[in-house]
Amino acid sequence: MSGIGTRFFSQLLTKASFYLFIAAAFLAGCALPQPDATGRPAPVLGRVIVLTGVRGTRPNLGVPGRIDHMAYDPATHRLFVSALENGSLEVLDLEQGTRVQSIGGLSHPQGVAIVPGSSCAVSAGGGDGMAHVYDTRTLVERTHINIGLDADNVRYDPAANEVYICYGSTNEGFIAVLDPRTWGKLRDLPFASKPESFQLEPGSNRLFANLPGGKNLSKDGVVVSVNRHDGKIETQTQLKNRARNFPMALDPVHQRVFIVSREPARLMELDARDCSVLAEAACTDDSDDMYYDAEAGRVLVIGGGFRPDAQDAGTASPASPPGEMGAIDVFSVGPNGEMARVASTPTGIHARTGLFVPSRRAVYVAVPMRDGRDPEIREYKVPR
Numbered sequence: 001m002s003g004i005g006t007r008f009f010s011q012l013l014t015k016a017s018f019y020l021f022i023a024a025a026f027l028a029g030c031a032l033p034q035p036d037a038t039g040r041p042a043p044v045l046g047r048v049i050v051l052t053g054v055r056g057t058r059p060n061l062g063v064p065g066r067i068d069h070m071a072y073d074p075a076t077h078r079l080f081v082s083a084l085e086n087g088s089l090e091v092l093d094l095e096q097g098t099r100v101q102s103i104g105g106l107s108h109p110q111g112v113a114i115v116p117g118s119s120c121a122v123s124a125g126g127g128d129g130m131a132h133v134y135d136t137r138t139l140v141e142r143t144h145i146n147i148g149l150d151a152d153n154v155r156y157d158p159a160a161n162e163v164y165i166c167y168g169s170t171n172e173g174f175i176a177v178l179d180p181r182t183w184g185k186l187r188d189l190p191f192a193s194k195p196e197s198f199q200l201e202p203g204s205n206r207l208f209a210n211l212p213g214g215k216n217l218s219k220d221g222v223v224v225s226v227n228r229h230d231g232k233i234e235t236q237t238q239l240k241n242r243a244r245n246f247p248m249a250l251d252p253v254h255q256r257v258f259i260v261s262r263e264p265a266r267l268m269e270l271d272a273r274d275c276s277v278l279a280e281a282a283c284t285d286d287s288d289d290m291y292y293d294a295e296a297g298r299v300l301v302i303g304g305g306f307r308p309d310a311q312d313a314g315t316a317s318p319a320s321p322p323g324e325m326g327a328i329d330v331f332s333v334g335p336n337g338e339m340a341r342v343a344s345t346p347t348g349i350h351a352r353t354g355l356f357v358p359s360r361r362a363v364y365v366a367v368p369m370r371d372g373r374d375p376e377i378r379e380y381k382v383p384r
Contacts, residue, residue, distance in 0.1 A: 051083070087127075173190075189228065195210060209226065284302075287302060302326070303329065329344050
């Protein structure tokens, strides 16, 4: 081949390679995470752990194969998952990405928390009101305690060395306070209805609680702060035209409380000093877990997606088309409390529960079974 022919052929290959690169980049861009307003990417799917055989459902009631809350034990690197409809506590090794054990025989497990000092995992059952205490290493049950009707969310306060478990009904509710040294009940904190998510303020005696008034009621929700020693209500805020407020997160440094309602789907920011509403924004629908990422100054809302029965049909996340995906919505919080959705990562249908583990910079989202497919725990990496 002549010199001219060689140069022509070389140039042709260079141009072809360039256009192939552009085409490949365009196609790959469809699968890449979209950057948020600050240029940092949204949470990115890292891996999937399949929960083979985790099933169970009650006819015409809620989400088939529903999976509820989770807890992480940093000592064993294990994730404890409440498989509500399956009646089991699923234990996963996050270092290996495998399931260690399925602890069965539980009655609709809902909340779970880790007590590091005694190496315990506490699982609260909504079906029989029992709390089961397991060794986080051997997974042997140490004891069980009768908490009460519809036992649900569990929290541990390391400063006071106390375990808190909410329970109750539409007409009355309580938060039981337990001593993890003896697992005896220290006291009950009374409420007008069963508290859903609640948060313990570090360095104080305050506890913040969501009172939606019932799982399916559409009346105004309530947020209260109480003295966790005597149960006295300190502040109470009625959420006008905002109902079914389930998840809650706390930013103690900036004195902020974040909650999400489902009717309509709204993220709300409250002043922790008086529980007054400072700001709100539309977010993904059907949320049951949310978190404040203190390192990044962001709020992470985990939602199961658009619900056809929602009264406000225009608030679902862009990543949650009608009847389809759930999402992790990411919100920035400005110096004056202003909020803006800066990213949204699609997850799975009815994927409304999850856990943010700051030390691993990851969100673990539960995707329940659907159309014969096994449920999954999906790990999404969260950038700083």
